[in-house]
Amino acid sequence: MKDTLDQHRVAAEPWYKPQGDEVALFTAAWTARMPVMLKGPTGCGKTRFVEHMAWALGRPLVTIACNEDMTASDLVGRFLLDAEGTRWQDGPLTFAARHGAICYLDEVVEARQDTTVAIHPLTDDRRALPLEKKGELLRAHADFLLVISYNPGYQSLMKDLKQSTKQRFGALDFTWPEPGIEAEIVAHESGVEAGTAGRLVEIGTRARNLKGHGLDEGLSTRMLIHAGRLIAGGVAPRAACSMALVRPITDDPDMRDALDAAVATWF
Numbered sequence: 001m002k003d004t005l006d007q008h009r010v011a012a013e014p015w016y017k018p019q020g021d022e023v024a025l026f027t028a029a030w031t032a033r034m035p036v037m038l039k040g041p042t043g044c045g046k047t048r049f050v051e052h053m054a055w056a057l058g059r060p061l062v063t064i065a066c067n068e069d070m071t072a073s074d075l076v077g078r079f080l081l082d083a084e085g086t087r088w089q090d091g092p093l094t095f096a097a098r099h100g101a102i103c104y105l106d107e108v109v110e111a112r113q114d115t116t117v118a119i120h121p122l123t124d125d126r127r128a129l130p131l132e133k134k135g136e137l138l139r140a141h142a143d144f145l146l147v148i149s150y151n152p153g154y155q156s157l158m159k160d161l162k163q164s165t166k167q168r169f170g171a172l173d174f175t176w177p178e179p180g181i182e183a184e185i186v187a188h189e190s191g192v193e194a195g196t197a198g199r200l201v202e203i204g205t206r207a208r209n210l211k212g213h214g215l216d217e218g219l220s221t222r223m224l225i226h227a228g229r230l231i232a233g234g235v236a237p238r239a240a241c242s243m244a245l246v247r248p249i250t251d252d253p254d255m256r257d258a259l260d261a262a263v264a265t266w267f
């Protein structure tokens, strides 16, 4: 069992540039064992932040990418048939609760609500997980912490977290870093020099102003890093921006023209 837990250890420090007081607040939530919700658009640093915090707190990290086909059994566990007969296999949520890992449910709204309620008993004061099929009431390890991510931009009435789920968590808002910080992140992660990183961030800022005027979602830090990596690898900046920034985010010809024009201002 120890070996499998070791697979979830974060061995080297994941580089993370804080945007504000999120490191201190997450640490306080951890000390209080308060479940945490990370809110913000895709590609703004939520996953990197959790990896960094797991490393900083010395806890293993179990990450679960949520999707609508996921069942409560996928989270909690099930009986498997093998040569010796039936054998219980902990799901990732149970594994994390049993061994005191940080469990990160990424994009939790993608999961169906009947799956999401499986986390409720772990977020009560009881911190317990009933394994009904197995007839076990698992008490969570003292170091267990539940973290979820949530992109408020995607929510529709059909697909949202219930209040009874939301109200179990403390929340941290993530947004695009301010330009100086974002340029530092882009430079560090892609290998371009500071001037190029700064120009990429200017393009990102312009493009984010188009959100709601034809773009559904702002251009992410992740996309700026992609463009930077192409440039660092020798691709001409305009071609790199077209491939990494403009083409993925929109198919609308007018919007592409507007974004290409923004790119041409800086490169």
Ligand SMILES: Nc1ncnc2c1ncn2[C@@H]1O[C@H](COP(=O)(O)OP(=O)(O)O)[C@@H](O)[C@H]1O
Pocket (backbone or CB within 6 Å): 015, 016, 017, 018, 019, 041, 042, 043, 044, 045, 046, 047, 048, 049, 177, 185, 189, 221, 222, 225
């Ligand atoms: N504050 C930050 N510090 C370090 N890297 C960051 C930060 N914000 C974003 N990144 C970079 O952007 C990439 C995408 O961020 P990620 O954490 O995967 O986004 P999210 O989980 O919010 O979708 C990361 O792999 C990392 O390279």
Ligand SMILES: [Mg+2]
Pocket (backbone or CB within 6 Å): 043, 046, 047, 048, 106
């Ligand atoms: Mg993520």
